[in-house]
Amino acid sequence: MKITNVRARTFEWKGKTVPPTPHFCSNAMDELYDKGDSMGSFRFHGWTIVEIETDDGIVGLGNVALAPRIAKQIIDLYLAPLIIGQDPFDYEYLWQRMYRNTHAWGRKGIGMAAISAIDIAIWDIMGKAVNKPVFKLLGGRTKEKIPVYASKLYKTDLDEMQREAQSYLDQGFTMFKMRFGYGPKDGVKGVQENLKSVEAVREVVGYENDLMLECYMGWNLEYAKRMLPKLEKFEPRWLEEPVLADDIDGYAELNQLTSIPISGGEHEFTSYGFKHLLDKKAVSVIQYDTNRVGGITAARKVNALAEAYSVPVIPHAGQMHNYHLTMSTLASPIAEYFPVHDVEIGNELFYYIFKGDPEPQNGFIDLDDNLPGLGLELSDEYLDDFNIIE
Numbered sequence: 001m002k003i004t005n006v007r008a009r010t011f012e013w014k015g016k017t018v019p020p021t022p023h024f025c026s027n028a029m030d031e032l033y034d035k036g037d038s039m040g041s042f043r044f045h046g047w048t049i050v051e052i053e054t055d056d057g058i059v060g061l062g063n064v065a066l067a068p069r070i071a072k073q074i075i076d077l078y079l080a081p082l083i084i085g086q087d088p089f090d091y092e093y094l095w096q097r098m099y100r101n102t103h104a105w106g107r108k109g110i111g112m113a114a115i116s117a118i119d120i121a122i123w124d125i126m127g128k129a130v131n132k133p134v135f136k137l138l139g140g141r142t143k144e145k146i147p148v149y150a151s152k153l154y155k156t157d158l159d160e161m162q163r164e165a166q167s168y169l170d171q172g173f174t175m176f177k178m179r180f181g182y183g184p185k186d187g188v189k190g191v192q193e194n195l196k197s198v199e200a201v202r203e204v205v206g207y208e209n210d211l212m213l214e215c216y217m218g219w220n221l222e223y224a225k226r227m228l229p230k231l232e233k234f235e236p237r238w239l240e241e242p243v244l245a246d247d248i249d250g251y252a253e254l255n256q257l258t259s260i261p262i263s264g265g266e267h268e269f270t271s272y273g274f275k276h277l278l279d280k281k282a283v284s285v286i287q288y289d290t291n292r293v294g295g296i297t298a299a300r301k302v303n304a305l306a307e308a309y310s311v312p313v314i315p316h317a318g319q320m321h322n323y324h325l326t327m328s329t330l331a332s333p334i335a336e337y338f339p340v341h342d343v344e345i346g347n348e349l350f351y352y353i354f355k356g357d358p359e360p361q362n363g364f365i366d367l368d369d370n371l372p373g374l375g376l377e378l379s380d381e382y383l384d385d386f387n388i389i390e
């Protein structure tokens with residue numbers, strides 16, 4: 001089998017958008033004096049979709065959500081010529097070809113995200129070629145179903161957060177992730193507001209369910225050291241990305257500071273990046289996203305490392321490329337699930353572009369043993385709401 005064509009298209013949402021409330025999530029821009037639209041770095045209103053065609057008519061689907069227009073350029077100009085004419089089953093060779101060829105500039109960030117999209121499409125092709133779901137190529141079923149946690153609960157007023165938490169409970173979820181609204185520049189009042197929001201959500205979900213806390217890199221080390229002891233009594237399952245992704249020593253210090261496990265890695269790349277995090281004991285939960293970390297080929301190497309270090313892997317975002325790895329990896333106990341809703345941050349755009357993502361039932365999702373590849377198709381339902389760049 002040979003790859004004959006690579007088509008990368010950027011889908012930019014131009015449909016209705018729900019404006020996020022102020023302070024809906026702390027983020028890395030918060031510490032600057034001219035915040036401007038500080039949430040801009042948090043929103044993803046475009047995706048690049050890759051379709052890889054083969055000479056026997058199979059089309060593999062991959063995707064990348066970081067800086068999608070640039071990802072498309074990288075795929076068109078640099079990556080497509082490296083894989084056209086090649087056998088997709090030589091996936092390790094192709095990954096190394098892309099990684100080494102772009103090494104001067106592509107190792108982390110958008111270069112690796114673009115490689116990820118290609119690699120995901122290659123795995124989709126392999127599954128379709130042998131008529132098996134991708135997870136059956138990765139180790140098969142390691143769990144009956146995948147327990148998923150409801151991941152939204154942006155900071156709004158507390159009544160609204162409590163209503164939202166209750167709605168997830170009513171749907172059968174037993175695990176929830178909420179966002180902090182405030183960081184270092186918001187002073188003692190912000191500290192109090194952060195604590196109040198956790199207390200409010202705990203009041204609804206109780207202590208018999210799991211609650212995860214998300215900072216999205218909006219704190220700094222000093223602030224996190226003040227906050228962690230105050231958060232211990234709320235027994236969070238983890239505290240996510242308290243500081244910038246580059247501050248690995250900061251993660252390591254915080255991870256030893258209290259009983260609260262520190263999680264991270266949705267902005268880390270390849271097995272080299274994760275080896276560094278693991279060697280430093282910087283995270284107690286690994287959260288790569290397959291469409292950033294280097295695709296399925298890189299993610300399975302991170303999974304092997306994580307197993308050896310006894311650190312669980314709970315990928316960022318649900319979505320099929322992550323679910324197939326979670327299903328086939330014993331070191332991945334649960335998965336994230338972004339509820340389907342009106343377009344707000346952009347994570348939910350996945351559901352507007354693709355169809356086939358499984359719907360949770362009582363807090364679990366399942367994958368079909370008989371659906372080949374990733375089990376995704378492009379949806380034509382919302383095409384008019386996208387500006388599509390060929």
Ligand SMILES: [Mg+2]
Nearest residue numbers: 214240241266
């Ligand atoms: Mg996160």
